[in-house]
Amino acid sequence: MTTLDFYLSRLFLLRFLLILVAGSFFILTLDMMEVSNDIAGIEADSELQATLQYALHRFPSFLSQLLPIATLLAALLTLAEMQRHRELVSLWNSGLSPIRIMRALLPVGCLLAVLQFTLDDQVLPETTVQLREWSIGEFGETEQLAGADGKVWLRSGNDYLRIPEESLGAERLDNITLFRRDERGLLYERLDAQSAQKTTNGWLLREVTRLGEAQTTAEKLPVYLWDGQIDPEGLRLLARPPRELSMSQLAGLVSSKSYGQRSPQVYKTWMNARITQSLTPILLIFLAVAWGQDYRRTGTLTRLMIGGVAIGFTFFVINGTSIALSEVGTMPSWMGAWAPFTAMACLIGFLVVRREASEPIQIRTEHSSSGNAA
Template identity: 30%
Template sequence: MKTIRRLIYVEALKAVAFVTLGFLSLFFFFDFVDELQSIGKPESLAYGPAQALVYVTLLIPSHLYELLPITVLIGCIFVMARLAQSSEYTILRTSGLGPWRALRTLLLLGVGFVFLTFAIGDYIAPASERTGQLLKSRYQGTFSLVGNTGAWLKEKRGNVSYAVNVVSISRDGSLRNARIFEFDEKGYVRRQLLASSARIVDDHWALSDVELQDYNTRADANKAHIMTTRVPQMDWPTTLTAEMVSVALLRPDRMSTIDLFDYISHLEANGQTAQRYEIQFWRKVFYPLSCLVMVVLALPFAYLHFRQTGITTYVFGGVMIGISFFLLNNVFGYLGNLSNWSPWLTAAAPGLIYSVMSLAAFSWLVLRR
């Protein structure tokens, strides 16, 4: 059995690596062509072809994380169909490779891909994405904007609550045009801090060029006033970390599972809705497991009987199945957010649907026929 497992694993790994390389090359080309429009602009003369190549290269781990389940499916389908076409799989079956043993063999291979997908999506891709964004903003001389109003965060400490607005991230990683609104226990604005820039340092924000506006508008009409003072430097204690700000400013699907969990806890502690981030958190949990579903979907192709026909049709079918899984995964995410579905069920639904499909195909083609 060691020889059989070695044969299947080696062939599957080579096929998956070849398909993955092809897809990544395609995405690399498209990303680079898309970046050509940013090269040579007057406001970003330092951003040239070399910087664009580095930025596009840093996007590869994110694409790899998204593509791995699809390439695992296509590569395994190609290997299983080729073994069936050349009658090698028939010989393996006569050598003692039964359906359940073949399923266990492929599941072990799938477990390896699960760990690889999790490691890339949770550690490599977030760090690479963050580095690429900072690199691009540094050379372009621009800032990472989020809409017209920036990102909003909320924090509550005792009876006092804070609403924080960050417009953009500067080239050096600092926050630009940060606004902090302080509310009292009854929800009235008590103070406003306007800082031209802010840098996140451990348990506080180092604010620069700060304008403090203290509101005393709840007194008598004749005594109500707003006192404005300016401070060159100021430390504002807070539990808002750089990762939380990154989640608010950048796409949540680029963050690690732990960062998303911390941000969800922060939102819930401050009475904010976390539906969108909870769905993304559970997608991070379930998405690597889809590699197991894909290898089970590929196994029935080894039991198809064809001699003269090529395997192109079956590989194309695998491509369509992989693309449909990717689309269904995104559609369920949007529907779950709009319809307020259970986050874990929304994230797990595509995998469950394809698990039922794979087990049905395995039962019909392998066990019954």
């Protein structure tokens, strides 16, 4: 790492950490004031300990949400500070290209990308589980999978399973009804079981009442082995928003076709979004550098900041809208996550190329002087 790389990285990281940590603590304070009554219900030795436990589990979610915003603001503030001291003008006039500055900040961007992925894929799935167990604030609102009768319908291959909602995620299912269908989708067997236990080969149903397609009376069976694939851990994930799931959990729900509860399109979209969101800090750093080169000879810091923030937040809005549209099947899952990211990358490339192309080509000529010898 050269002296310039270290200097740019240090300026950026100082502002990034200040914005990220201060902003997260500020939002956390407001959030704790709002849910203070719910925090008091946490089982702990003291109220202070309950508050600290909640803050420890809630803080990572704010870090994850503010990290892209802090990256954009820190990059713009770094360039604005250098512009104010005419450091940026000196760098531009010395022939330093925007691509060179992007390369200098790329290691920091990669570090933030790893941090973003770690928060979203490893930390949040763990912390939100505890928050939902406490049922505090927005985490107390769990999606209802059951109908008015309290039953949940699940799908495994061609078969449909009806179980009580309280059995979701349990290793043993009670009072279940299984409807078996053939390859044409026609019902050929109904099974009512008092309980079902997961085994290595499927589910072992006990005290079964079986009614076949050609039967007029029900048949009583002590046990029945059903080869369906219903994972108890996967059932727990159905009621959680996709953002709170890790990549492996999302992939598991995609492979099981989300047990018929939700379109696999939703989880495919978030698998792609997890990748693009992790790469977003790098993209935003490049955006600030590409946008800042338009102000290499001027001191219009206000326009630099407002313009960069406007472009960045427009990207956030379009990206969120695109993911939402992809979740409902309006566009392919990969397109909902990658289209805004690709469009922003193209805009950054355009800003860099446009400025380079608009610079006049300067040809240096050497002038020699000759004199007559006396």
